[in-house]
Every structure is written in C-alpha cells, then in structure tokens.
Amino acid sequence: MIEIGAALTEVVLQNGAVEESPFLTDYGAAAIAVGLAALASGYAERGIGAAAVGAVAEDRDMLIPGIILTVLPETLVIFALLIVILAL
Amino acid sequence: MLRPEQMSKISVTGSKGVMPTVIETIHELNLVHLSDYDGTWEGFENGNPMEGADNVSEKLVTVRALESTLDLSADDVAPGTLVDDWEARLERVRTRVNELDDERSEVREQLRQVEERLDRVGPFAELGIDLDLLSGYEHVDVLVGEGAPEEVDAVLDNAEEIGAYETFTGGDIVAIVASPAEGDEPAGIIDDALVGIEFNRYAVPDTEKSPQEYVSELEERKATLEDELDATDAELGEIKLEEGGFLLRIEEELRIEAQRADAPLQFATTRRAFIAEGWIPSGEYDELVTSLNDAVGDSVEIEELERAEYDRHGAPTHSAPVPAEEGGVVGDEEDTDETAAEEDGEKPKAATDGGTANRDDGAVTMDEDPPVVLDNLTPAKPFEMMVQMVSQPKYRELDPTLLVFLTFPAAFGFMIGDIGYGILYMAMGWACWKFFDSDAMSAIGSIAVWAGGFTVFFGYLFDDIFGVHMADLGLYLPLAGSLSKGIQTVEWVLLWAVVSVIFGLVHLNIGLIIGFINELDHGLKAAIFEKFSWILALNGLFIWIFSHQDAGTLGLGPDLTAAEYKPPFLVGSGEEAVLHSSDYFMDLGFAGFPELVGVIGLVAFLVGFVMVAVGEGIAGVAETPAWAFGHVLSYLRIVAVLLAKGVMAFVVNLLVFGAYEAPNGYMYFDIPGVGAETVAGTGDLSQQFVGLIHLGDGIALSALGIILGVIVFVVGHIVVLLLGITAAGIQMLRLEYVEFFQKFYEGGGEEYEPFGDDRTHTAD
Structure with a gap:
C-alpha cells in the first residue's frame, strides 16, 4: 500500500525522469486558476444578486447600487484572468 | 458646464383677489419650482385649496374611471379644443358607458354560468344515457362519477348494505345503479360504499333532455351570449373612438385645474394676502416679471430674494448679490412695493424685511438648497441620466456629467474595439432612441450610439470586424491595424496594462481635484487634509512605482527604487519595458523616473498618508491601500475585458x-x-x-x-x-x-419640478 502511495506521489509530483507529457500543462493550470476564480465570483454574486433583486423590488432607486454591488466580485475573475495572461 | 444653472429665489406677494390669476400665470410659465411654506411665521398660515377643488377632483376621478373602462391610452388621439358644454357631454358619456359596462358584466356572468353547466354535463354526454333516466327513483340509488371500474366493482361486491347493483361505463365515467339490502333506505348507500376509493362524483343536471340535446342547447346559448358580449365591446369601442379625444382633453384640463387649485397649500397666507416663494433659473426671472405684470399689473410685488451661490451652504440672505444690470427690474419692484403696501396694510412688513418673524432673510420658507437644473452641452445631455442614476447632484457641487461623457463611451469603445459590433451597438442605440418614448430609454439610446461610435473608431484602429482583421481579408486601409488587442502578441497586453494604469491615475486625479474644489466649501484646511492629502499619497506612490535606477541614480549605494523587484515590462530600459522601446508603440524611451524623483514621490506619499490620518482618522488609514493603490489597479479590468471579448470573437471565428x-x-x-x-x-x-x-x-x-x-x-x-x-x-x-x-460625489440634490404642466391634448 505504502509502495503504491509512493509511486503515485512520484507520478503526481513528476519526480524522476518521466518521459510523457506532464500531468498538468501550464495552460491546463491556467484554465483551472481562471475557472476557480470564476466559480468564486459566481458564488459571491449569487448571494449579492438575490439580495439586490430584493432591494430593487422594495425600491426602484436601488437598481444602480444593486447592479454595482452585484458586479463587485467580478473583480476576482478579472484579476485572475489578468494574472494568468501576465504569467503565461 | 460643470455647474448647474444658477437659480434665483423669488417671492410673489399680493392680495388674495389676484391669487387665481397669479397661479394661472405661473402655471402656464412652467418655470417656478414652488417652495413649501413651513408655517413658522406668526400670523401666516398655509393656504387652503381654491374654491371648487372638490368638484374638480371628483370629475377627474370620473373621467379617469371612464378611461380605464374604455381602456384608453394617451397616444390614441389627436389634440383638439374643449367645447363649452363639456359637463353635459361628460354626463352623457358616463351614463352610456356605465350602462354598457353593467351589461357587459351581466353577460359575462351568464356566460360563466353556461360554461360551468357545460363542463358539468360533459361526462354525461360521454356516458350516453338520457339524463332523466338518472334520477327520480324510489327503490334504487343512482350515482355517476369518474373512477376505475374494476375498483368500483370490487368495493360494491363487498358492501354489505348493497343488495344488487349494476354499472354502466363510458370512457372513464361510471354510472352505478344499486338497490339496498333488505329493508334499508336506498338514498346514499352507494356513496357510503365508495368512501374508501378514489371516485370523483358528478351531480346529475336537472333536465329531461338527452345529454346531447342539452349540450347543444347550452352551446347555442353560449354563442348568443358571446355575440352579445362582442356587440357590447364593439359599442364601447365606438364610444372610445368617438369620445376618446374628448375624455383625454377633459382629463388634462381637470388635472391642470386641480394642480392650480391645490397650489395655495404651499403659500403663506393671511386672511387677505398671500406670499408665494419659489426657485426659478436666474435667466428666466425677467420673463416671470413681465408675464405677471401683464396679467395683474402692479397689484403684486415680485422680488428676487437671492441668487444662489455655488459655494455657499444654503442659508439664503436678503443681501445676496443681485447684479446691477437688473437695476431696472429692481426699481420696478420698489414701485409695486409701495402700491401693494397701500392696498394691503398687514403684509409688506413680513414680506420684505421679515419683521414679524424676527428673521432677517426676508424669506417665508425655511432655508433650503435650490433645486438643480443640470446644464450641459447637448451631446453630453444623455449622460446626465448616468449621474442622476446615482443621485441628483447637489446645487453646490460640480456636475460630473461632462467627465462621464468624455470617458465612458471612449473606454467602452476601447474595450470592445470592433467595427462590426460598433455598428450593431449604434443601430441598437438608434432603435432605442427612435422607438421608445421615455426619456430614460432615449438617453440610453444616445449613450449606446456614442459608445458604438467609439467602438467603430477603436475597431478601425484595431483593424477588427467581427473578430477578423480586415487585413486578413485582403483589405488594407490607412492606419487600420495601428493598434492591436494583443490576442496574438503579449507585448501589446503589457502595453495596455500600463496604459490602463496611467488612465486610471489621470481619472482618479481628476476625481480628487473635483473633490478638492467641492470641499473648499468647508474651508481650505478641510480641502487640503481631506482631498489634497489623497492627491499627494496617490501620485507619490505611483511616482515611486514608476521610478527606476536606469533613469538615473543618486549614487547612494542601496537601490531606493527597488528596481529589481519591479516587473521588467513596467519600467527600466530592458527589452520588455513597454514605455522604453516598444516595437509597436511610439518609442517613448521612458525608462522610469530617476531615483531622486522616486524618493521625493515616496516622501510625498508618506506626507499624504500622515495628512490623511489627521484629516480622516483611523478610517483614512484603513482606506489607504485601496484609495492610493487598489483603485488604480482596478483600471486593469479594462485590459481584461478587452482581451476577453477579443478572444471570444476569435474563438467563434x-x-x-x-x-x-x-x-x-x-x-x-x-x-x-x-x-x-x-x-x-x-x-x-x-x-x-x-x-x-x-x-x-x-x-x-x-x-x-x-x-x-x-x-x-x-x-x-x-x-x-x-x-x-x-x-x-x-x-x-x-x-x-x-x-x-x-473621490468627490455626494449627490442628494433636489430635482427641479416647475409648477406647471405640459399640455398634449388641449390647445392652449
């Protein structure tokens, strides 16, 4: 069991002389990074958006603050995208 | 441009005899934003609505009810004039419409009943048994309903109280006839037996006809009723066509009358006199004086109490400067003052010098900020909406509309940068502007046209049409493709990142300068500690960030610019430094600020930071990372959107x-x-x-x-x-x-709502 674990670690960490293409390419890693950030933005916006719609239903004047607050977490994915572009 | 229109506070004083004429004149001018009298002056009370106001309101309700019955909308008819005997005509229309409406409700009710009966008889038609055969028995019980025949059989077999039974089925419908076990009463036995299973019971309609006949009779009745309903509707439609314009004209007339009748509620009145106050754009004051003089001669006194200054906080004073060129008008006022004083002894004291209330500002209303009329260049007008969406600007703060106009469409155009999309945005904007009546939609339309225009402009420079380079289509145009979004070349992305940051710096500095000017209201010291401190901190920090040893050192040994930790594309004279020797952009040769400048920047940042801490306390300290650094980096989203949109179009292609x-x-x-x-x-x-x-x-x-x-x-x-x-x-x-x-905006100004009305249906 331990031996298998060690072998697995070898594969995952790409230790030793592995000839095949790596487990995760740069592009793959970048995609995961942006994807996770997008997921986080979405998760944050979900709550804000629901609250904003509630506020707008109470008072139409809340529309603009609502939109602004809803897109605030968009920053997460935008900067993730930017960092990935700069890093690649 | 950056300031709203200047407003003047005016007061009109006169005897109650001329009040209706004065109200009518002011209403027609549609220029005066009336102030509410707050009831604080001794001996002056809020006025009562003019006589006949009740009657007017009542008629208005009638007319609006008629309009809603007729489903009348404002753009159905052309304008016209009112005839004299409108009250009699309105009464005629009202009686007729109410009759028809009652008729319509009755027919609808009957129709509903017929439909209900039709629904009920449906199952019996399926069964095919004459309806008179299903009721009226003494020794057996009959029940019709919907349920599974096998289950029904099973339950009836086991029921003790049932002696014998028979079922007739048609589709899902089951009719059961059963006689009771020895000596029992037949009524209700089937019902009792079926308690345990799902069985939907139907009442047997009370008629002697066969179900088919019954149904066709009901359908005939239904058709008749529907015809009647159509006829009534047609008649109502005819009335709508004939009287629609008349009703809308009356509504408008009555609405105006009601507004006028209620106006004295905002006035300060005594038994015989009234004082009305309000705000008017200073440029229109002469027109007001002329109109009122024409209408009532010199039996009212009109006075320009003050011209609201932009840098003062409310508190109108009687001594506020009314420019000398108004001399003629002022002299005129003095004449009327005397006349008015003779006519009505108890009033002028109060109106001009405020003697009765021990106040020296000469105004009967409370101190208030003037209403705000934004004053912008025509192309920037639609962008007022974007400012007002946040809040109406205050009278004394700068109106940022022009800056929004200068930055929003350009930045939008830069981010999308595509001729094809730009043309579509312009078309969408034009359609919005053309086909929607509301001000907001036409403003959105104009904004979209501007944004689309810049999208086309940048699209041309990026040489993109729906994500395809025109050059790749074999189309080479001058200057097209002089910029690139950087989808295929990273250098451009780095350049745009730096450009975005610089744009952010400029934009935020403008914001802080506006904030500084606004804050001067509260004194120079407040402005320096609350706004100039941020200007120092923000620019100081970024001057240091943009400094590099390659541009000159102090020769001190340690690198005070931390050059080796800065990204090579940002500053320095390396190959990657986009501002130094870009292959694509102008060869600026900018390697950064020399170390000395960087150090001065750092000092400026620290000084600014301390001033912020003094001016705004702990909150300012906590905000420093965001205001001096984060907000500028936030402009990097421009690059991200530019790339994201460009790449999406690329992928589609x-x-x-x-x-x-x-x-x-x-x-x-x-x-x-x-x-x-x-x-x-x-x-x-x-x-x-x-x-x-x-x-x-x-x-x-x-x-x-x-x-x-x-x-x-x-x-x-x-x-x-x-x-x-x-x-x-x-x-x-x-x-x-x-x-x-x-960085500067407060908002919360009052909107300018002049007392008056835009006539659409009646000629004046």
Missing part, C-alpha cells in the same frame, strides 16, 4: 472558419474566397483547426457543416455582442461609480 498558423505563430482564419496563403504571403502554413464550414468532403456532410457554421457564427457573435454590454458597459460604469465618483 476559429470554430466556424478554422485557422492556419504561420511560422511566426500568427493565426490566419481559413475564410472561403480569401486564400490564407495569399494573405500570409507564405505557403508555409500549418493547419491548426478545421472549421465547421470546411467539415467534410461529401455533399451531405459539408452542407451540415455549413449550416452548423452559420448557426455558430450568428449565435456566437450575438452572445459576444450582448456580453460586451454587460462586461464592458457595467465594468466601465463601475469604474465611474465606485472608483471615480467615490
């Missing part, structure tokens, strides 16, 4: 057309009719992706590919177009509202 890659890594779309090799000028291309339209060899497969290709192309670009609005539009809006406005 890649899916549809496919692409070849040149040896230098550049991708050429495989667009039919345009040989990628001809455009690239080399045959050394490798195919990277087979597009949908080049899918197959056989006719069926390539036809399928082309159809799919067209769908993907159209839907894909529509998605990019719409996401462009939410991404570029909302992100830029956020930069305006969150980063920019936060």
Whole structure:
C-alpha cells in the first residue's frame, strides 16, 4: 500500500525522469486558476444578486447600487484572468 | 458646464383677489419650482385649496374611471379644443358607458354560468344515457362519477348494505345503479360504499333532455351570449373612438385645474394676502416679471430674494448679490412695493424685511438648497441620466456629467474595439432612441450610439470586424491595424496594462481635484487634509512605482527604487519595458523616473498618508491601500475585458472558419474566397483547426457543416455582442461609480419640478 502511495506521489509530483507529457500543462493550470476564480465570483454574486433583486423590488432607486454591488466580485475573475495572461 | 444653472429665489406677494390669476400665470410659465411654506411665521398660515377643488377632483376621478373602462391610452388621439358644454357631454358619456359596462358584466356572468353547466354535463354526454333516466327513483340509488371500474366493482361486491347493483361505463365515467339490502333506505348507500376509493362524483343536471340535446342547447346559448358580449365591446369601442379625444382633453384640463387649485397649500397666507416663494433659473426671472405684470399689473410685488451661490451652504440672505444690470427690474419692484403696501396694510412688513418673524432673510420658507437644473452641452445631455442614476447632484457641487461623457463611451469603445459590433451597438442605440418614448430609454439610446461610435473608431484602429482583421481579408486601409488587442502578441497586453494604469491615475486625479474644489466649501484646511492629502499619497506612490535606477541614480549605494523587484515590462530600459522601446508603440524611451524623483514621490506619499490620518482618522488609514493603490489597479479590468471579448470573437471565428498558423505563430482564419496563403504571403502554413464550414468532403456532410457554421457564427457573435454590454458597459460604469465618483460625489440634490404642466391634448 505504502509502495503504491509512493509511486503515485512520484507520478503526481513528476519526480524522476518521466518521459510523457506532464500531468498538468501550464495552460491546463491556467484554465483551472481562471475557472476557480470564476466559480468564486459566481458564488459571491449569487448571494449579492438575490439580495439586490430584493432591494430593487422594495425600491426602484436601488437598481444602480444593486447592479454595482452585484458586479463587485467580478473583480476576482478579472484579476485572475489578468494574472494568468501576465504569467503565461 | 460643470455647474448647474444658477437659480434665483423669488417671492410673489399680493392680495388674495389676484391669487387665481397669479397661479394661472405661473402655471402656464412652467418655470417656478414652488417652495413649501413651513408655517413658522406668526400670523401666516398655509393656504387652503381654491374654491371648487372638490368638484374638480371628483370629475377627474370620473373621467379617469371612464378611461380605464374604455381602456384608453394617451397616444390614441389627436389634440383638439374643449367645447363649452363639456359637463353635459361628460354626463352623457358616463351614463352610456356605465350602462354598457353593467351589461357587459351581466353577460359575462351568464356566460360563466353556461360554461360551468357545460363542463358539468360533459361526462354525461360521454356516458350516453338520457339524463332523466338518472334520477327520480324510489327503490334504487343512482350515482355517476369518474373512477376505475374494476375498483368500483370490487368495493360494491363487498358492501354489505348493497343488495344488487349494476354499472354502466363510458370512457372513464361510471354510472352505478344499486338497490339496498333488505329493508334499508336506498338514498346514499352507494356513496357510503365508495368512501374508501378514489371516485370523483358528478351531480346529475336537472333536465329531461338527452345529454346531447342539452349540450347543444347550452352551446347555442353560449354563442348568443358571446355575440352579445362582442356587440357590447364593439359599442364601447365606438364610444372610445368617438369620445376618446374628448375624455383625454377633459382629463388634462381637470388635472391642470386641480394642480392650480391645490397650489395655495404651499403659500403663506393671511386672511387677505398671500406670499408665494419659489426657485426659478436666474435667466428666466425677467420673463416671470413681465408675464405677471401683464396679467395683474402692479397689484403684486415680485422680488428676487437671492441668487444662489455655488459655494455657499444654503442659508439664503436678503443681501445676496443681485447684479446691477437688473437695476431696472429692481426699481420696478420698489414701485409695486409701495402700491401693494397701500392696498394691503398687514403684509409688506413680513414680506420684505421679515419683521414679524424676527428673521432677517426676508424669506417665508425655511432655508433650503435650490433645486438643480443640470446644464450641459447637448451631446453630453444623455449622460446626465448616468449621474442622476446615482443621485441628483447637489446645487453646490460640480456636475460630473461632462467627465462621464468624455470617458465612458471612449473606454467602452476601447474595450470592445470592433467595427462590426460598433455598428450593431449604434443601430441598437438608434432603435432605442427612435422607438421608445421615455426619456430614460432615449438617453440610453444616445449613450449606446456614442459608445458604438467609439467602438467603430477603436475597431478601425484595431483593424477588427467581427473578430477578423480586415487585413486578413485582403483589405488594407490607412492606419487600420495601428493598434492591436494583443490576442496574438503579449507585448501589446503589457502595453495596455500600463496604459490602463496611467488612465486610471489621470481619472482618479481628476476625481480628487473635483473633490478638492467641492470641499473648499468647508474651508481650505478641510480641502487640503481631506482631498489634497489623497492627491499627494496617490501620485507619490505611483511616482515611486514608476521610478527606476536606469533613469538615473543618486549614487547612494542601496537601490531606493527597488528596481529589481519591479516587473521588467513596467519600467527600466530592458527589452520588455513597454514605455522604453516598444516595437509597436511610439518609442517613448521612458525608462522610469530617476531615483531622486522616486524618493521625493515616496516622501510625498508618506506626507499624504500622515495628512490623511489627521484629516480622516483611523478610517483614512484603513482606506489607504485601496484609495492610493487598489483603485488604480482596478483600471486593469479594462485590459481584461478587452482581451476577453477579443478572444471570444476569435474563438467563434476559429470554430466556424478554422485557422492556419504561420511560422511566426500568427493565426490566419481559413475564410472561403480569401486564400490564407495569399494573405500570409507564405505557403508555409500549418493547419491548426478545421472549421465547421470546411467539415467534410461529401455533399451531405459539408452542407451540415455549413449550416452548423452559420448557426455558430450568428449565435456566437450575438452572445459576444450582448456580453460586451454587460462586461464592458457595467465594468466601465463601475469604474465611474465606485472608483471615480467615490473621490468627490455626494449627490442628494433636489430635482427641479416647475409648477406647471405640459399640455398634449388641449390647445392652449
């Protein structure tokens, strides 16, 4: 069991002389990074958006603050995208 | 431009005898924003509505009720004039419409009943048994309903109280006839037996006809009723056509009358006199004086109490400067003053010098900020809406509309930068402007046209039309392609990142300067500690960030610019430094600020930081990382959106057309009719992706590919177009509202709502 674990670690960490293409390419890693950030933005916006719609239903004047607050977490994915572009 | 229109506080004083005429004149002018009298002056009370106000309101309710019955909308009719005997005509229309409406409700009720009966008899028609055979028995019980026949049989077999039974089925409908076990009463026995199972009971209609006959009779009745309903509706439609214009004209007339009748509620009155106060754009004051003099001669006194200054906090004073060129008017006023004083002994004391209330400002209303009329260049007008969406600016603060106009469409255009999308945005904006009546929609339309225009402009510089370079279509235009979005070249991305940061710095500095000017209201010291401190901190920090030893050192030994930790593309004289020696952009040769300047910047930052701490306390300290650093970096979203939209359009085209890659890594779309090799000028291309339209060899497969290709192309670009609005539009809006406005904007000004009405249906 331990031996298998060690072998697995070898594969995952790409230790030793592995000839095949790596487990995760740069592009793959970048995609995961942006994807996770997008997921986080979405998760944050979900709550804000629901609250904003509630506020707008109470008072139409809340529309603009609502939109602004809803897109605030968009920053997460935008900067993730930017960092990935700069890093690649 | 940056200031709203100047407003004057005026007061009109006169005897109650001329009040209706004065009200009428002011109402027709539609210029005076009336102030509410707050009831604080001894001996002056809020006025009562003019006589007949009740009657007017009552009639208004009648007319509006009629309009709603007739389903009348404002744009159904052309304007006209009112005839004299309108009250009698209104009464006639009212009686007729009410009659028809009652008739209509009655017919609808009958129709509902008939439909209900039809619903009930439906199952019996399915059963096919005459209805009179289903009721009126003494020794057996009959029940009709819907349920599973097998279950019914099973239950009835086991029921003790049932002696014998028989079922008749038609479709899902079951009719059960059962006689009770010895000596029992037949009524209700089946019902009792079926308690345990699902069985939907139907009442037997009370008629002697066969179900078919009964149904056809009901349907006949239904058709008659429907005809009647149509006739009533047609008659109402006729009335709507004939009397619609009349009703709308009356409504307008009555509405105006009601507004006028209620106006004295805002006045200060005694038994015989009234004082009305309000705000009027200073330029219109003469017109007010002329109109009132024409209407009532010199039996009212009109006075310009003050011209509201932009830098003062409310508190109108009687001594506020009324410019000398108004001399003629002022003299005129003095004449009327005397006349008015003779006519009405108890009033002038109060109106002019405020003697009765021990106040020296001469105004009967409380101190209040003037209403705000934004005053902008015509092209910037629609952008007032974007400012007002946050809040109406205050009278004494700068109106940022012009700056929004200068930055929003340009930044939007830069982020999308595509001729094709730009033209579509302009078309959408034009349609919005053309086909919607509301002010907000036409403002949105104009904004979209501006944004679309800049999108086309930047699209031309980026040489993009629906994500395809025009050059790759064999179309070479002057200056087209002088900029690049950086989808295929990283250097451009780095350049745009730096440019965005610089744009952010400029934008935020403008915001802080506006904030500084606004804050001067509270004194120079407040302005310096609350706004200038931020200017120092923000610019100091970024001057240090943009400093590099390559531009000159102090020779001190330690590198005070921390040059080696700064990204090489930002500053320095390396190959990557975009401002130093860019292959694509102007060769600026800017390696950064010399170390000395950087150190001064750092000192400025620290001084600013301390001043912020003094001016705004702990909150200012906590905000420093965001205000002095984060908000500028926030402008990097411009690059991100630029790239994201560009790449999305690229991917759509890649899916549809496919692409070849040149040896230098550049991708050429495989667009039919345009040989990628001809455009690239080399045959050394490798195919990277087979597009949908080049899918197959056989006719069926390539036809399928082309159809799919067209769908993907159209839907894909529509998605990019719409996401462009939410991404570029909302992100830029956020930069305006969150980063920019936060530096100076307060809002909460009062909207200018002049006492008056825009006539649409009646000629004046």
